[in-house]
Amino acid sequence: MKFKDYYASLGLERGASETDIKKAYRKLAHKYHPDVSKEPGAEARFKEVAEAYQTLKDAEKRAAYDRLGKHAPGEEFRPPPDWGQQYAGREESFEGVDLADLFAELAARHPGGSGRGTSGPIRGEDYELRTGISIEQAFEGALLEMNLSMPEYDATGRMRRVPRTVKVRVPKGAADGQRLRLSAMGGRGFAGGPAGDLYMTIELLPHRIFRADGHDLYLDLPLAPWEAALGATIEVPTPGGKVQLKVPPATATGSKLRLSGRGLPRPKGNNGDFYAVARIVMPKVWSARARELMQELAAATRDFSPRAELLGEGGHGN
Amino acid sequence: METEVMALEWLDDQAEYPVGELARRSHLLEIEVLELMQCGAIPGHPGRALSAARMAARLRQDFELDLQGVALAMTLLRRIEELNVEIARLKIVSS
Numbered sequence: 172m173k174f175k176d177y178y179a180s181l182g183l184e185r186g187a188s189e190t191d192i193k194k195a196y197r198k199l200a201h202k203y204h205p206d207v208s209k210e211p212g213a214e215a216r217f218k219e220v221a222e223a224y225q226t227l228k229d230a231e232k233r234a235a236y237d238r239l240g241k242h243a244p245g246e247e248f249r250p251p252p253d254w255g256q257q258y259a260g261r262e263e264s265f266e267g268v269d270l271a272d273l274f275a276e277l278a279a280r281h282p283g284g285s286g287r288g289t290s291g292p293i294r295g296e297d298y299e300l301r302t303g304i305s306i307e308q309a310f311e312g313a314l315l316e317m318n319l320s321m322p323e324y325d326a327t328g329r330m331r332r333v334p335r336t337v338k339v340r341v342p343k344g345a346a347d348g349q350r351l352r353l354s355a356m357g358g359r360g361f362a363g364g365p366a367g368d369l370y371m372t373i374e375l376l377p378h379r380i381f382r383a384d385g386h387d388l389y390l391d392l393p394l395a396p397w398e399a400a401l402g403a404t405i406e407v408p409t410p411g412g413k414v415q416l417k418v419p420p421a422t423a424t425g426s427k428l429r430l431s432g433r434g435l436p437r438p439k440g441n442n443g444d445f446y447a448v449a450r451i452v453m454p455k456v457w458s459a460r461a462r463e464l465m466q467e468l469a470a471a472t473r474d475f476s477p478r479a480e481l482l483g484e485g486g487h488g489n
Numbered sequence: 490m491e492t493e494v495m496a497l498e499w500l501d502d503q504a505e506y507p508v509g510e511l512a513r514r515s516h517l518l519e520i521e522v523l524e525l526m527q528c529g530a531i532p533g534h535p536g537r538a539l540s541a542a543r544m545a546a547r548l549r550q551d552f553e554l555d556l557q558g559v560a561l562a563m564t565l566l567r568r569i570e571e572l573n574v575e576i577a578r579l580k581i582v583s584s
Contacts, residue, residue, distance in 0.1 A: 200551055206544055206566065221551060297514065299543070350540060372540075384578065 172249070172265040172273075174242035177223035185237070189228070196224040214301070222271045232274050272322065272330040292364035296322045296330075298357040300369070303376045304341065306383060309435050310410040312343040324361035339371065344438035346386050347375040380408065386435040386443025392428070393452045394418060409433045409445050416447055424451045506539055515542035521556055530563040 178185050181195040202208060203217040226232045242248045249265060298321060304313055317339065320332045337356065350372050357367025375383050382389045392407060402420035406413050409430065416428060426449045434443030511531075512519045522542060525531040531541045541563065549559045
């Protein structure tokens with residue numbers, strides 16, 4: 172069994188009061204709870220914090236934990252000889268047992284505890300995980316290999332973490348936040364109970380040039396002023412390869428040019444759309460000739476007032 | 490143990506759970522699921538109901554909230570999510 176320093180997880184000393192424990196937990200929960208936090212790595216950090224709190228908030232579990240002594244985090248250790256009988260009810264191997272599950276079991280054995288007894292079949296635990304895929308993987312489908320630490324009942328009804336490698340073929344069609352269920356791929360049940368399910372939430376990883384909104388994709392498309400003014404046929408990258416895009420004359424910054432059906436595929440076929448959002452960019456260096464041409468252009472379009480709305484002209488003013 | 494999985498199921502508009510099933514899968518009571526549905530914290534949209542119910546159970550346990558607190562937190566979190574989507578959309582339009 173691997174040691175975990177629950178006090179350190181909460182940033183506390185061993186002698187912390189119940190109030191300190193509660194305060195520290197609340198502060199960290201607000202910071203790292205995955206439903207609330209946007210911090211990177213929040214989910215893993217919160218898991219650690221919650222596990223520590225589950226044990227330390229309960230006087231009986233905390234006493235049992237304290238009796239395990241102090242070890243380095245991650246160090247392989249055995250509880251004192253009489254610990255198993257006194258707290259876990261049996262003396263046997265602790266190998267592969269997770270501390271958190273051991274304390275959960277302690278709660279289950281306690282009268283009025285929230286756990287279930289171990290008589291009769293019990294359905295295995297559902298397992299939830301979030302996994303990031305790239306926009307290319309969402310477009311083409313992906314084979315993901317994931318190393319899980321699956322909570323499973325062993326033959327005696329004790330919960331153990333079993334390392335398991337699961338390969339999942341994610342078919343094309345996923346969008347950000349898409350959930351998938353893999354039936355009966357969660358933890359094994361006990362005494363003939365069915366296995367739990369595995370739930371997977373897909374997150375799309377940020378992409379260098381594309382942005383996804385549902386199954387639609389957006390690309391920021393830089394245009395030279397003359398391309399925007401005169402119109403042009405230009406080559407743009409999409410996840411499915413380069414396509415020719417016709418930019419109409421007089422395209423303004425912010426105009427969305429739609430390539431129908433070139434976005435991400437949906438599970439049932441028909442793709443989302445691809446939008447190139449025009450953005451007019453300027454050359455940094457202007458030759459004398461280019462500046463001269465611009466001056467001519469300015470002279471030739473003197474009646475164009477780009478800020479008419481700001482100045483209350485053009486029928487919008489009072 | 491290594492398993493290659495081919496059978497996986499999209500959870501979308503097709504996945505509809507009766508209240509009892511939602512309760513069992515989220516470790517909430519049926520009456521709690523119903524109450525959260527009534528105030529809109531668990532949406533009627535069937536594909537989202539299960540993840541919302543699980544989220545409600547998590548928030549209640551992890552922040553030691555009562556059901557009304559859970560409902561309020563979920564309403565506000567959803568509002569933030571909608572605003573984030575709107576901000577991302579506006580950024581694209583204005584860039």
